[in-house]
Amino acid sequence: MIERLAVIGVGLIGGSLARALKSAETVGEVIGCGRSRENLELALELGVIDGFSCDPAEAVRDADMVFIAVPLGAIARVFERIRGQLSEAAVVTDGGSVKGSVVADAKRVFGEIPPWLVPGHPIAGTEHNGVASSFPELYRHRRVILTPLAQTDADARARVRAMWEQTGAEVTEMSVAHHDEVLAATSHLPHMLAFGLVDALSRMRSNDEIFRYAAGGFRDFTRIASSSPEMWRDICLANADALSTMLARFGAEMGKLSETIRREDGETLLRIFERARAARDRYVDGVGAEGDGSSRADKTPD
Ligand SMILES: NC(=O)c1ccc[n+]([C@@H]2O[C@H](COP(=O)([O-])OP(=O)(O)OC[C@H]3O[C@@H](n4cnc5c(N)ncnc54)[C@H](O)[C@@H]3O)[C@@H](O)[C@H]2O)c1
Numbered sequence: 198m199i200e201r202l203a204v205i206g207v208g209l210i211g212g213s214l215a216r217a218l219k220s221a222e223t224v225g226e227v228i229g230c231g232r233s234r235e236n237l238e239l240a241l242e243l244g245v246i247d248g249f250s251c252d253p254a255e256a257v258r259d260a261d262m263v264f265i266a267v268p269l270g271a272i273a274r275v276f277e278r279i280r281g282q283l284s285e286a287a288v289v290t291d292g293g294s295v296k297g298s299v300v301a302d303a304k305r306v307f308g309e310i311p312p313w314l315v316p317g318h319p320i321a322g323t324e325h326n327g328v329a330s331s332f333p334e335l336y337r338h339r340r341v342i343l344t345p346l347a348q349t350d351a352d353a354r355a356r357v358r359a360m361w362e363q364t365g366a367e368v369t370e371m372s373v374a375h376h377d378e379v380l381a382a383t384s385h386l387p388h389m390l391a392f393g394l395v396d397a398l399s400r401m402r403s404n405d406e407i408f409r410y411a412a413g414g415f416r417d418f419t420r421i422a423s424s425s426p427e428m429w430r431d432i433c434l435a436n437a438d439a440l441s442t443m444l445a446r447f448g449a450e451m452g453k454l455s456e457t458i459r460r461e462d463g464e465t466l467l468r469i470f471e472r473a474r475a476a477r478d479r480y481v482d483g484v485g486a487e488g489d490g491s492s493r494a495d496k497t498p499d
């Protein structure tokens with residue numbers, strides 16, 4: 198049971214955690230914090246939080262659990278504001294999509310990695326942002342990755358794991374570097390392809406023409422290009438090395454595919470598409486009926 202949860206950044210990710218813990222009845226009080234008073238008032242109205250402060254230092258006072266869910270570029274400033282303000286019992290975790298930058302920010306601000314910091318990342322989300330898009334089932338049957346460090350306190354790690362399990366998530370652990378490499382491939386690269394494709398096409402053809410003739414394939418493939426530009430700028434900057442490597446490898450693969458098409462080599466094309474379809478079928482079978490950890494794009498916020 199968490200007595201007082203401070204959520205810094207009450208948007209899709211922070212709001213959904215608060216809603217999930219409230220519906221599991223495993224949190225006493227939720228204090229929100231963010232840069233916009235209007236958003237915090239909405240969160241209060243929706244019952245996502247029980248009170249708020251625009252100052253992180255005040256929001257974390259007496260909290261036994263602190264969840265930071267702001268864009269990655271804002272995390273260092275939050276660390277600076279909460280330094281020296283936490284209660285003895287407090288554990289701090291975050292939901293940032295890249296872990297290397299969060300750990301580097303913590304080292305810079307606190308001088309060393311504090312034992313009470315448990316970096317984390319829920320592999321669940323949608324292309325929508327803001328508290329109005331949050332919902333309590335977001336993490337159910339989804340994965341959450343924790344990237345504890347050698348310095349991380351065992352009790353802090355167990356408490357963060359227990360919190361996520363109460364949302365219905367499956368918690369796994371891996372190293373910071375491995376997390377950032379894996380997510381560069383499975384999350385960051387696909388977002389670059391979607392953003393890049395929509396941007397390139399909209400500059401090649403008029404918007405009207407794209408939307409008039411685009412059907413399900415275009416819509417499915419590009420859903421994630423509706424995601425928050427600010428959040429994705431920060432993810433790219435925070436994971437620049439791993440993401441650039443992935444983009445270069447993928448670019449080379451696209452070059453080979455393009456060559457194969459130019460050669461009119463139908464046999465090779467068939468082999469590539471069969472291999473890809475089999476890999477996707479295995480992936481879909483593996484994740485089962487509950488889905489793949491991706492969004493509920495059609496969810497209407499309550
Ligand atoms: N959206 C996803 O699919 C997804 C999935 C997993 C993890 N994440 C990560 O979760 C974090 C939050 O993403 P989100 O989708 O909830 O975004 P969001 O835009 O819905 O919410 C972010 C919240 O942070 C607040 N904020 C922004 N800058 C701030 C600052 N300087 N100080 C205090 N508050 C500030 C905003 O007002 C907003 O309420 C990001 O780090 C993102 O990388 C996102």
Ligand SMILES: O=C(O)C(=O)C[C@]1(C(=O)O)C=C[C@@H](O)C=C1
Nearest residue numbers: 294320321322323324384491492
């Ligand atoms: O489903 C979506 O809309 C998402 O973008 C969620 C998604 C992803 O699957 O790539 C995006 C960023 C994250 O850090 C984790 C999950």
